[in-house]
Amino acid sequence: MVESVPFSVIIPARMASSRLPDKPLADILGLPMVVRVAQRAAQSAARQVVVATDDDRVLQACQQQGVRALMTRKDHPSGSDRLAEAAELMGLEDAELVVNVQGDEPLIDPLLINAVAAQLNRVPEASMSTAAHPVGSMEDYLNPNVVKVVLNARSLALYFSRAPIAWWRDGHVGHGFRSLPSPVPLRHIGLYAYRAGFLRLFPRLPPAPLETLESLEQLRALWHGYTIAVHTTVRAPGPGVDTPEDLERVRQLLAMPGA
Template identity: 50%
Template sequence: MAFTVVIPARYASSRLPGKPLADIGGRPMIQHVWDRAAESGAGRVIIATDSEYIADAVHGFGGQAVMTRDDHPSGTDRLEEVASSLALDDEAIVVNVQGDEPLLPAALIDQVAGLLEGAPDAAIATLCEPITNPDELFNPNAVKVVMDNAGRALYFSRAPIPWDRATFETGSGPEWVPDTAGWYRHIGLYAYRVSLLHQFVGWQPTPLERAESLEQLRALWHGARIQVGIAEQTPPAGVDTEADLERVRVRLAGQSPQQE
């Protein structure tokens, strides 16, 4: 299976400016992300950035960086610019790994790429995991996904979908979540066919996307099929805050690069 990993990495961040360069065990966070991607079966790993500082750091540890525009509205647009600059074939598979996921298991990168390769009628593949915690089900920051019987996404929402009418309308709602109800939390790891990336950047944000603030709804709106698989393992949370950064530092403290 041939695929390329692209890691979008912006210097600007409202919560943690310069986040990709944050030190974790003597190395920048972007290097840890690179290492996780390099452990996968990807034929090539590329960091897409609009920052010379990040590009210099990447070159310093022997990685490949591609400079991109600084006005992209999303990481998907940055991904498409890289695919175009490298003249990737329309059927090529590109996996988007976030630049703030230093603990992402390489197995999940391989899984999502394989999922797309095995679904020729799909343009995108992504992962999910079962929800068993009531707080997560009703948390708008935990995106839920509903699939059909072939694993294709029907809808993504910040609301608890599907809505269990018989249970939730009796007032039991957040206090009761059956283990077998079939609720799933979306994991934001994507594999794309390059042809979809070229289409996506030409589509304007759609009403559902604006309402939910979920970019993947733009693809569904335009009829693109998204194949969803249940993750083989639960990925650790990424880095959004200083507390997250400290948590990752503690977890990786004392580990060699081979042990991470």
């Protein structure tokens, strides 16, 4: 059982998606997607759930459904900058915990949100936390779009990569592997918790060369010497929404009895 700790959820939602225009407002069984995400996050132990947006349409859609939303600047270069501004607008103290739930995750598990917050709370030297689950197939292990993470004995992140890590030297035969390595590689889940003070600092840190190389923003924290605690779950998360096909799949899943 995951212990209960006080935390807030912030959901960044901007309208500039190229693969799925107006993504936050995409209809999912009669509600905008961002509202579905907020409702799901509200099933966690969060003391408050807030959408941080840059568009009046998202703000109004949230308000119509009783979801708290804040307007943030349109010129933020990343979601982390938007989160930092939202934390300022909310008046969060440096030690308070914030969980960043992406606005395109309408199937996010509320218990996973709780677990990521609890993981950060358990590791006082960590500035942020995230989640991972065992890789289930060779295809995912080798797929550069599936981000992997390796941990130390205390479940702190050593490195994140699009490459197949940890590399099984003796298992590589010819042009492939006999099987997945042991211990099983971990797939990174893009769910983060931060201490609010670090969240305000993070966007001001210079981008790291490894971050640019791998196109993974979390490497900036490791590059500058900050610690990331990782919660490992046995369950893969529900699918997110990046494309019209993803959207239709999520609609079908939520339409199923008991969803």
